[in-house]
Amino acid sequence: MRAWTIRGGSQGEREAIALDQGLVIAGWKEVGNLSACKSLDDVGALVKETYPDAAPGTLTSWKHQLWRFLTMDIGDLVVMPRKFQQIVAIGQLTGPYEYRADQPPGSRHVRTANWRVRDLDRAAIKGDLRDSMGAYLTISELTRREAVQRVTTLVEEGHDPGYTGAVEPPTDPDALETDVAEAGTRQLTARDLIGLWGWSRRTPGVTEMVDQELAVRNLTVEPHFNSVRLDDLVTVSSVSDESEATDEGPEPEPTLSSQSSSGDSFKKTPADQDLGWRIGTLPFARNVTTITIDGELGLAYSHMVESDFSQLPVVDRNGRARGVVTWQSIARAKLTGRGDTVAEVTDRNAPTAREHEELFSRIQDLRRHGFLVIVDADHVVTGVLTASDIADQLKLRIEPFTLLEEVELRLRRALSRFNRADLPARTKNILENNKQITLGEYRHVFQDSDLWKQLNWPFDQQNFLDRLDVVKKFRDSVAHWDVDAPEAESSAVETTRQLLRLLQLVA
Template identity: 75%
Template sequence: MALDRGLVIAGWEELGDLTSCASIADLGGLLEAVYPDESPATLTNWKHQLWRFRTMDVGDLVVMPRKFQQIVAIGRLAGPYEYRSDQPVGYRHVRKTDWLVRDVDRAAIKGDLRDSMGAFLTISELTRRDAAARITALVEQGHDPGYTGAVEPPADPAALEADIAEAGTRQLTPRDLIGLWGWSRRTTGVTALVDQELAARGLIVEPHFNSVRLDDLVTVSAVTEGSDDAAESVSTDPAPIGHSSSAVGSRKPSPVRDFGWRIGTLPFARDVTTITVDDDLGLAHLHMVESDFSQLPVVDRNGRVRGVVTWKSIARARLAERGRTVAEVADHNPPTAREHEELFSRIQDLQQHGFLVIIDADHVVTGVLTASDIADQLKLRVEPFTLLEEVELRLRLTLNRFERGDLPARTRNILEKKGQVTLGEYRYVFQDSDLWKRLRWPFDQQTFLNRLDVVKVFRDNVAHWDVDAPEAESEAVEATRQLLRLLQLVV
């Protein structure tokens, strides 16, 4: 109906004419009168959505995702808000719209802009990251030029809420999101705390901030009663956009989140070289040889995966006496994965193929994860534990050289109670001046103790599950390595 009649349409079928609402406060009062059983948070959410619809400027661009299809329509508002009482219920709040293009492929839109269009809200505003210029380019040129600038985070959680109330969504990085509550690492406790804080404010994050890298973008939006149902109906419900009484219900319980590694948290190659089936096979050879690639994704004009060329697929084609074109040598069923997938569920595919082509929800290639990437991660994540283990072993060996009566009193008490000394407690051993003299180590005592303090804090940090590799603690890793060098010299 929107496309056929040149309109954008909002639902809220129980709500009458909004023309008399001169302010957002007037609109809020009307909503309270019509929906007395709704929560204040839901009414606030609806108030901002409808005020956006009421006050959008003639000439503004509007984007409408097409249900059942991987395309969007883009139009330009051609008239003010109207209430058409003679239309069917649910189709009365309208704005005249000139639809400029009706079939923009979603894959032609960069992921950040696509994500900002995927809010749980009927009406949200696309304001940041050059959205208007990029949508104009989609209309005029058929492609999204993207955005490479930084994203300035909100100042605090209240500012995040204000931004979402104003525009409907807010994009920021997981690093900035957890930073709003003073955290820098995504441990189990931090993840649970931030999830609770977001839920208390009626906010949801897509994708979840634990399933991508610290500096990727996530989109935060508001949820209302019934949003889960509304979200599920995006591709199945032909009803008009907006609130419908049938969509209102209690929110479904949040699933229990597991804390396994997600593919999206790994630093795989994201600036991917690709080819198309129409490219010359020599171009594939050139890319693979000069960049030492073992595989090259084959994509369509919008970046959707259509296959992969590997040295193995080239060899098989040659043995079969074919292999003159990309189409002939490509494996058209490449191993693919999504960033939100749990890593260890795909390890077998990595072992078998040596790589996974990473794609988004629209099958656009966003990266390539290789077995070499996993090996690099294994070193990053395992090395700190091996360093710490050897540090503790050498400290223990040092302690075993002394009779208990020769140890500081506090250390003797610890041994009598627990039988062992923790890494944090070794400071009390080595700050004893008499024991330090007897060690005759050629180091400055205070410098050694300072190094031990850094390593102790690092040990406490890595003892807790953390989605981020210890490379974020590179200085602490190096401090541990330096302390170990000292101990290797004397123990």
């Protein structure tokens, strides 16, 4: 058994027909009968004949989607996200491909299905599976992270058991493109995505380069790899939204005009992405303890006292945020003669935020409340960001700069012990032109055997130079405040500390 996502039209126009008549419908109203197509190339020829002016990337996407529709097996699961609603329908294919020429355009490519669940709350689906269902494609396959078993459990039990295993990345950018073409989507971590092009940190230059590479391949990524932690999952798919022919012609609808079913007004193209810091890049608490709105108040007290929580998110049965319990909200309720239930002590005006939001736009809320409840597109609680998290992050980002500053200060002090005439010519030239000596330049000084002997330092010269090389490289990598905090290079930070300890003894 396999599992597929099949959308009901750019405006959900096919959803009612599909559910009422027990069908899944592919759209592509201009394309004729596909019954004679025996291969992907056959479908491609028919699509190209129908849309001679369409871009090659668009034709490739459409032929793969229609071939998926033709080759799905009876018994496969199909998921139809409902447009502008926070629910999905899940069915099971019961019949082969049919072309119904007597039906209205856009409803002719069909397969029969038994819709076993018609209104499953999207919030019942874990975020990673929900993201893979949210691809900008009409037809895509749900392949990795035990998707089939999880969709089956959603049908039978109404909840998603989730998946905690690793995700093996593609071997290179071409493999990523192939995976998206074949399945419609490909999930991988942000770290693995930039790693396909040989990078480990998300500097502004790396972000721009990867965005450009994705655009050349007609790929998009949600959420943007710059707005999540390095080890969080992102979903890569074709850049087209509702990738089928529209009433206006063969070109897919522009991404910016597509309103998402999860409530976002617009989706951004890579070129629109702000390169600033996002909430999602911070290491806040993500396995967060919550209490349901109809839960036991005593349980809320226990969680807060035992774990020393200042706040406890309140959710509905599917994990959607309904407010927060704080010691202040408990006190306010008690002072007004209430406070016997979770609902009565809940502060329903608690601040919430999405991971893609700019960090500094929410600093005032953090100062005022001391926390932000982090929610996803369906308002499901995914974490809590506290003022303490910001303080810890500030230390991580500032400490490397203070270490490097003191290292350079002490190296400069050591340099002043030499007669300028004894220094290497390039170093003298820099000093004579009143320019700053760089960490790389200090190596030329300390590798000179005569100068090293003058210092009379009780260190091994080569070991010192090796440390200096690591610190120099680290200094170059943190010259800008990148998305990723310097703890991503913890070994380099430790080497910097070690070099500083040595210099503190002698300079």
